[in-house]
Amino acid sequence: MSTPSDPSEYLGFLSVSETSSRGFLGGFLILNRSGHPIEFHCTVPVHANRAQEILYGETLGSFLCAQQIAPSLYKHKKTSVAAVITDAPLLLSFAPALDVPLILLLDPMPAGIRTALPGVISPRLDEICAIGRTDPALWQESEDEGIRYMLRAENSKPSVSQKLRPFRKLIDLTEPFDRIYLAVKESQKGA
Amino acid sequence: MDGSSAGESVSIFTWNRAGAPPRVTAPLDSDFAAFPPIPIRSIRHPERETEKRSIRSLQMESPHDVTVREFFFAPLPTRAEKIEPSERASKRTAPPDGSFAETNRSELERLEKVTRLKVPADAIKIEDRLHYILAPPLETLLKSESLELPFAPFAYQKQGISFLYSSHFAILADQMGLGKTMQAIVTVRLLLKSGECRRVLLVCPKPLVPNWKRELALWAPEIGVEVIEGKSSRRKWLWELSDVPVRIANYELLQRDREFFDTPEFRRERSFDLVILDESQRIKNRHSTTFEAASAIPRVRNWALTGTPIENSSEDLVSIFEFLSPGYLKSGLAPRHMRDIVGEHILRRQKKDVLKDLPPILIRDALIDLDGEQSESYRLAAEEGEIRLNQLGDSVTMTHAFELALRLKQICNFDPATGQSAKFERLAADIDEVAQNGQKAIIFSQWVATINRLRLLLKEYHPAEYHGKIASAKREDEIRRFRDDPDCSVILMSYGAGSVGLNLQFAEYVFLFDRWWNPAVEDQAINRAHRIGAAGPVTVTRFLCLNTIEEKIDKILEEKRLLAETVLSGARGIEPSLGLTQEDIFGLFNIKVAKRK
Numbered sequence: 001m002s003t004p005s006d007p008s009e010y011l012g013f014l015s016v017s018e019t020s021s022r023g024f025l026g027g028f029l030i031l032n033r034s035g036h037p038i039e040f041h042c043t044v045p046v047h048a049n050r051a052q053e054i055l056y057g058e059t060l061g062s063f064l065c066a067q068q069i070a071p072s073l074y075k076h077k078k079t080s081v082a083a084v085i086t087d088a089p090l091l092l093s094f095a096p097a098l099d100v101p102l103i104l105l106l107d108p109m110p111a112g113i114r115t116a117l118p119g120v121i122s123p124r125l126d127e128i129c130a131i132g133r134t135d136p137a138l139w140q141e142s143e144d145e146g147i148r149y150m151l152r153a154e155n156s157k158p159s160v161s162q163k164l165r166p167f168r169k170l171i172d173l174t175e176p177f178d179r180i181y182l183a184v185k186e187s188q189k190g191a
Numbered sequence: 192m193d194g195s196s197a198g199e200s201v202s203i204f205t206w207n208r209a210g211a212p213p214r215v216t217a218p219l220d221s222d223f224a225a226f227p228p229i230p231i232r233s234i235r236h237p238e239r240e241t242e243k244r245s246i247r248s249l250q251m252e253s254p255h256d257v258t259v260r261e262f263f264f265a266p267l268p269t270r271a272e273k274i275e276p277s278e279r280a281s282k283r284t285a286p287p288d289g290s291f292a293e294t295n296r297s298e299l300e301r302l303e304k305v306t307r308l309k310v311p312a313d314a315i316k317i318e319d320r321l322h323y324i325l326a327p328p329l330e331t332l333l334k335s336e337s338l339e340l341p342f343a344p345f346a347y348q349k350q351g352i353s354f355l356y357s358s359h360f361a362i363l364a365d366q367m368g369l370g371k372t373m374q375a376i377v378t379v380r381l382l383l384k385s386g387e388c389r390r391v392l393l394v395c396p397k398p399l400v401p402n403w404k405r406e407l408a409l410w411a412p413e414i415g416v417e418v419i420e421g422k423s424s425r426r427k428w429l430w431e432l433s434d435v436p437v438r439i440a441n442y443e444l445l446q447r448d449r450e451f452f453d454t455p456e457f458r459r460e461r462s463f464d465l466v467i468l469d470e471s472q473r474i475k476n477r478h479s480t481t482f483e484a485a486s487a488i489p490r491v492r493n494w495a496l497t498g499t500p501i502e503n504s505s506e507d508l509v510s511i512f513e514f515l516s517p518g519y520l521k522s523g524l525a526p527r528h529m530r531d532i533v534g535e536h537i538l539r540r541q542k543k544d545v546l547k548d549l550p551p552i553l554i555r556d557a558l559i560d561l562d563g564e565q566s567e568s569y570r571l572a573a574e575e576g577e578i579r580l581n582q583l584g585d586s587v588t589m590t591h592a593f594e595l596a597l598r599l600k601q602i603c604n605f606d607p608a609t610g611q612s613a614k615f616e617r618l619a620a621d622i623d624e625v626a627q628n629g630q631k632a633i634i635f636s637q638w639v640a641t642i643n644r645l646r647l648l649l650k651e652y653h654p655a656e657y658h659g660k661i662a663s664a665k666r667e668d669e670i671r672r673f674r675d676d677p678d679c680s681v682i683l684m685s686y687g688a689g690s691v692g693l694n695l696q697f698a699e700y701v702f703l704f705d706r707w708w709n710p711a712v713e714d715q716a717i718n719r720a721h722r723i724g725a726a727g728p729v730t731v732t733r734f735l736c737l738n739t740i741e742e743k744i745d746k747i748l749e750e751k752r753l754l755a756e757t758v759l760s761g762a763r764g765i766e767p768s769l770g771l772t773q774e775d776i777f778g779l780f781n782i783k784v785a786k787r788k
Contacts, residue, residue, distance in 0.1 A: 035327035041205050076205060170334050171327075175305060182307075182324045187317060 007080040007100065010038060011167050013176040014073065014086045014094075014102075016065045017111075017184070023047040024061070025188070026069035027180035030079050035171045041076045042184045043069055062133040066094040074098070082163040085149075087177050088112050092132030092139070092150075101155045101163070104128070105174060106141070106148040125150065147173060306330060306349040309357045312535035329353050332381060340377065341409055345370075347545040352378045354538045359492040360515035362471070364539035367498040367718030369546070372403065375467055375496055376410040383414060383436050388464035390436065394485065395469035397441035398688055401667055403469070407437065419444060427451050431461060442473050445484040453487040462489035471495035472711075474514055475507035486514050498718070499711030500537070503751065505529055512536075542721070552721045554731045559613045561736055565606035569739060572602055577780050592776045596740055603736040604641050604705055614734045615648060618702060621732065625700050626652050626680040631673065632700035634683050635716045637707055642683045645704070653678045657693075658685035670695070684719075686712050696725040703733045706741060710748045743779050 013029045023045035030039040046069055048060050056063045070091050074084070083101045087110040095102040104110070109123070116131045117123050128150065129136040140153045144161045145168065151160055167173070306329040314320050329349050333340065344352070351363060351374040365371050382388040395403055400418055407416050415435040419426050429438065430451040440448070451457070466488050468474065474482040493515050501507050505526055512520035512533065520532055542549050561569055576595040580587050605612045618634070625632045636642050639660050646654055655673040657666055666688075673682040674697055682695070686707045698720040707713050713733075721729040735741050 029325065031327075035331040037325040037327075039205070040321065040325055170331055172331075175328060175331070178305065179325050183321055186320055186324055 005080050007082045008163065008166070009033060010079050010081045011164075011171075012074075012077070012081040012084040012100075013180060014070060014084050014088070014091060015177050015180045016069055016088045016090060017181065018061075019045045021045065021047065024064050024069060025184050026065070026073050027184045028073040028077065029176055029180050029183070030077060030081055031167070031171065031176060033166050033170065035167075035176075037179070038079050039077055040180075040183055041073045042180075042187050043073065044188075059133050061090050062093055065090040066092065066132070070094040071097055083160065085173055085176075087174070089116070089128050089131040092129065092134045095134075095152050101151050101160050103160065103164075104132075104150040106150060108174060304330065306346070306353050308353050311357045311359070313359070323357055329356075333377075338380065338384065344373070344377065345545070347540055348374050348377075351538060351540075352381070355494055356381060358494065358536065360494070360512075360519075360536060362495045362497065362500055362511060362515070362533075362537045362539075364497055364500045364537050366539070366541045367715050367722065369540060369542060369722070371496045371498070372406045372469070373410055375469075375494065376407055379437065379465065379467075380411040380414060382465065388436075390461070390463045391438070391465045391467070392463045392488065392490070393437060393439045393467045393469065394442060394445060394488075395439065396473065397443060398663065398666065399469065400439055400441060402693065403439055411437075419448070431457065442481050442485075445488070446480050449484045449487055452489065453484075458489040462491065464491050466490040466493045467496060468493070468514070469496045471497040471511050471514075472499050472502050472507060475502060475510050477510040477513050482510060482514065486517075498715060500539075502709050502711045508533065549721070550725050550728045552717070552729045552731060554717075554733065557614075557617055557732050557734045559617060559734060559736045561603070561613050561739065563611060564609045565602065565611040565613060568606045568608055569599065569602045569736075573599055573740075580780060589776050592780060596744075596776065596779055599740045600705055600744075601638065601641070603739050603741050604636070604638070605644055610644070612644075614704060614736070615645070617734070618645075618704065619648070621700070621702070622649060622652060622681060629677065630680070630700065631695075631698040632681050632702060633695060633698050633716075633720060634681060634702045634704055635686055635707075636683070636704045637686050638705070639685060641704065642685065645683055649681055649683075652680040654681040654683050655679050656683045658683070658688045661688075673698075684716070686716055693719050694722065695719040696722050699727055699729060701729065701731045703731070706733065706735070706744055706748065708744070708748075710752045713748070740779055747775050 010030050010032055013031065014026070015028075016024050016026045018024055025043055025045050027042040028040070029037060032038055046064055048056070048064060052063070053060060065088065071094065074094075074097075081100060083103055084098060085103045085105060087105050089104060089110060089112045091102070092104060106113075106128075112131060113120075113123055113128055117127055120127070125139060125141055126136040129139055138153055139150050140155075140157070141148065141150055142157045142160070144157070144164070147168075151157070164173070308323045308326045308329070310320050310323045314323065329352060332338065333344075333349075348370050351365065351371075355361060355363060355374065355378040363371050363374060365374075379388065379391055383391070393403060404416060404418065407414065414437055416437045416439065417429055417435040419429045419438055419440040421429075426444070426448055430448060452461075466485075468485060474485050476482060495511050495515060497511070500511055505524075506522060508529065509520050509522045515536070519536075520529065524532070542552075560566075576598065580591055580595065583591060601607070604614060622632060622634075634642075634645060634654075636645070639658055642656065642658055646656065653676065655669040657669050661669060669682070670693065673679050673695070682698070696719075701717050701720050703713060703716065707716070717729075717731050721731075735745055
């Protein structure tokens, strides 16, 4: 679906949030190096049906977010990106389906981790992976110029760092998630 | 709430740049070309592309499409939603147990540092609203290499920039000294860089032209600026042919040059993308030629800058809005109703609200008792004047009463027969103390004649002067001398020339030797010193002769101040009292006439 573009010029920000009715909303924002929006996609609330609740049990959140919402959002993009940043551990198991690195920001601690691990100040990698229903052996943690994040073990840390560097000159990597939140909220008005 | 069930297709709403309206003009800097421009109401949006996407279900149910939600007709709030950063953070992340507040202070602090573009009240379509919501925060825009600023803006200034950036018609009505000029310039800079504006016209009072040039050079050094001045042929050329991004004209010039810009050809080919009226109270009378000339300027968007959008009555505000958006604000509305209508389009902050660190301002009234010959002169003039007014009977006019008021005020300053002045005796002692401490003082009067007397009486303090009798070219030198010469402790100013646009924050004292007819003008005068950059407390002394016309005028000024607060700051329960009306003028005197003209 993507049109030809230099992926190194764009970065994707993918987020999900839980609704009060136990559904999930997803938002995907693509920015250029100056932080200007290129594309934005979001979903309406996605709910599991009764059969899914029984079938997936505790893994339901991961199923809805990583296998239903995220692929659908990502396939709608028309611009190729250098990497996808997320603040949602429930999206970790979406990483294998991506053709670019998926990066989970850890600082400030994502809401999904805070909610799942209340009171934990420095969650371990295996605890985070448990939230995302993924094998900790497949992940590694990295600290790069003041930000902490997780990425797949097969991703090269220097390579990812190099991909992010041009964006970090102007963009606070956590800030676009506020835009996604506000935009999703706006799109839900009147729904 | 409606939604999708997993196993069905997930409904997607898509926004992309292709859906954004075309930019108004060509960009000046390709670095900013990626930022989609502000939607113009007159430009029709292309239809939003809605897509449906079936996704593979792990369930046995057959996938089927879910109707994509129509966002075009979603009811939206009538007022732009203001979302507090802390509210955002808590809504997004707060767990039920409320532990969020303790664990996420750093995130809250981060959110507080972000200034988002304001969603305009007239942005109705979801695409238009997302345009602003998805835009980078102001801090990101300003971080761009080509937008370095000489000083970091205050948070409230960034909010002002955000407000102007999103506004097609707006009044920035910050109290004097809060940096309206800087906020306007930085916003213009952003708009020029983004390509949303290419031709900007700034209109200001003539004495402020050098000030604007200086501020533009400071805050937007890369932007070309041309002052429209000179002979008629040159001015015509500047209006029509010059391709500089920012032009500066003065109000008087607008009337003379109307023939150059008020033409169908100009309207068709050279319309301004943005017109800014500084000190926009100049157009408070919508029957004036100044208002008519300003309204005739072809333009797409416009802002008004003024610390005093209401000087005399709420009709002043109606006039400014008649320029900004004709028909938007009707005349004769109750102040509270008016405030509800214009609220989204006016941004007003006061120093006490936003500059917690600004040095305090101490206002004291120096109550003076006239005595001796000066008192006698006043008594005779007052009695004789009232007798004459009464003798005029029905033929008395406001001009007669006004002339008497001026005459009496002048006597309160100096006794014309002897030169005696109770006010000056008090002033002299204060100025001596100011000079002894190596400090600076500004003295305001409404009369050049009073200033001339003060110049002679205060000559040991080497006073600088800034008023209508000082040539424009020399005024900057006088300001420089006042600032830089340690022997020059005083500057003598007239309200008319010195009350707006000057930065004299190095002065610690302001003396209002006589009172102006309007509190807003007095506030402007005071704020020459009490503004950003003021190093210490500013002491303002307002001279007031007891049992004279000055005391009566003071009462009227207070009433006018209440009116402005009712409309602009939301005070309730106060019905407006009109400003210095004909009745007020006549009411200053004890005259008995049946019919007043």
